[in-house]
Amino acid sequence: MPMKGRFPIRRTLDYLQKGDIIFKNRVKVMTVNYNTHGELSDGARKFVFFNIPQIQYKNPWVQIMMFKNMTPSPFLKFYLDDGEQVLVDVEGRDHKQISQHVKKILGKSEDVLHAEAQARMQASNPANFGPKKYCLRECICEVEGQVPCPSTTPLPKEMTGKYRAKMAESQE
Amino acid sequence: MFHVVGRRSAPVTRLLASRGTVLVDSVRGRKSRGDPVAKSKEGRIKVPPPVDPREMVVLKDRYTEYQLILKALRLEFREEVLRKKFEEETGSLAEERARQDAEEHRALMLWNQEENLRLLKARVLRIQKEEEEAERIKMEAVMKLEQQQQEFIKLKEKQVLQLQEEAKNFITMENLDQRIEEALDHPKNYNFAVDREGRVVRQTVLQ
Numbered sequence: 318m319p320m321k322g323r324f325p326i327r328r329t330l331d332y333l334q335k336g337d338i339i340f341k342n343r344v345k346v347m348t349v350n351y352n353t354h355g356e357l358s359d360g361a362r363k364f365v366f367f368n369i370p371q372i373q374y375k376n377p378w379v380q381i382m383m384f385k386n387m388t389p390s391p392f393l394k395f396y397l398d399d400g401e402q403v404l405v406d407v408e409g410r411d412h413k414q415i416s417q418h419v420k421k422i423l424g425k426s427e428d429v430l431h432a433e434a435q436a437r438m439q440a441s442n443p444a445n446f447g448p449k450k451y452c453l454r455e456c457i458c459e460v461e462g463q464v465p466c467p468s469t470t471p472l473p474k475e476m477t478g479k480y481r482a483k484m485a486e487s488q489e
Numbered sequence: 490m491f492h493v494v495g496r497r498s499a500p501v502t503r504l505l506a507s508r509g510t511v512l513v514d515s516v517r518g519r520k521s522r523g524d525p526v527a528k529s530k531e532g533r534i535k536v537p538p539p540v541d542p543r544e545m546v547v548l549k550d551r552y553t554e555y556q557l558i559l560k561a562l563r564l565e566f567r568e569e570v571l572r573k574k575f576e577e578e579t580g581s582l583a584e585e586r587a588r589q590d591a592e593e594h595r596a597l598m599l600w601n602q603e604e605n606l607r608l609l610k611a612r613v614l615r616i617q618k619e620e621e622e623a624e625r626i627k628m629e630a631v632m633k634l635e636q637q638q639q640e641f642i643k644l645k646e647k648q649v650l651q652l653q654e655e656a657k658n659f660i661t662m663e664n665l666d667q668r669i670e671e672a673l674d675h676p677k678n679y680n681f682a683v684d685r686e687g688r689v690v691r692q693t694v695l696q
Contacts, residue, residue: 406608
């Protein structure tokens with residue numbers, strides 16, 4: 318029925334949007350090597366299970382790959398766009414610690430995110446009228462409580478230009 | 490006569506048309522080249538709208554000035570936007586920012602490296618401990634095995650000695666006659682009596 322999997326909360330939009338790791342533009346590929354059994358890989362397993370969906374949701378253009386049972390001890394590897402590789406050892410660590418560590422070394426900081434949000438708000442003024450691609454509304458007739466579009470309902474006679482012109486002429 | 494809808498896209502027109510409207514896409518130039526002129530337009534001479542020359546001169550001046558100002562404003566604004574973009578990407582501030590980013594990145598990478606080393610040390614220690622544990626257990630197992638073997642040998646030796654002791658009392662072919670004589674001379678009485686308190690009485694009369 319509606320619930321699928323062991324922790325279906327991981328599939329909710331709410332949970333995904335709460336993810337707080339947004340990578341810097343330099344990070345292109347993320348690789349997680351871990352083991353499916355063993356106490357030492359437990360943190361890595363939980364990280365993959367709980368945090369990776371959030372990370373992928375917030376960074377749709379970063380490639381994330383998981384490799385299982387190929388390593389004696391679990392690690393994360395990040396490939397940046399200038400060829401640099403960043404290795405993060407996660408043996409015996411908790412998944413919360415891992416995600417904090419990753420956020421610290423490769424995540425965008427709070428003030429950078431704020432600045433970006435500000436820039437986005439400045440670029441798109443909600444008061445502008447224009448094509449739907451760039452602005453919220455095209456015409457005032459789309460707003461609730463305003464005069465509806467004359468293409469759907471004809472305007473009352475007094476508002477039409479030709480009536481007003483006729484009245485103005487007849488008065489002269 | 491019929492309400493013809495204004496110029497809108499075809500699907501929107503179809504959607505918004507009410508019951509009485511005729512759906513016609515109003516297109517200019519319905520007639521083709523060879524079609525005759527309409528009866529109501531037979532003697533028509535098209536004249537352009539009348540123009541007052543003095544008014545026209547004044548208007549032209551004003552329009553040129555107006556258009557000049559507007560074009561200048563537009564160019565100004567466009568240049569400002571482009572300049573901002575340029576500054577953003579390759580200005581001095583941007584260089585500073587890039588340098589600072591690189592610095593921070595290096596610092597963070599160093600910190601990450603230190604963390605990795607710390608974990609590496611912990612891992613090495615742990616592996617060493619595990620190896621020692623394994624060694625100890627192996628030694629213990631070997632010793633236990635040896636001990637068991639020793640005990641087994643001792644047990645067997647004791648059994649052999651006991652057997653040797655008993656062998657002295659065996660009946661062989663040589664002392665067969667002697668033992669028979671002995672047995673006949675000394676009859677043994679196996680009868681006994683026990684009462685409820687557990688007192689055993691072996692002195693019974695042999696029949």
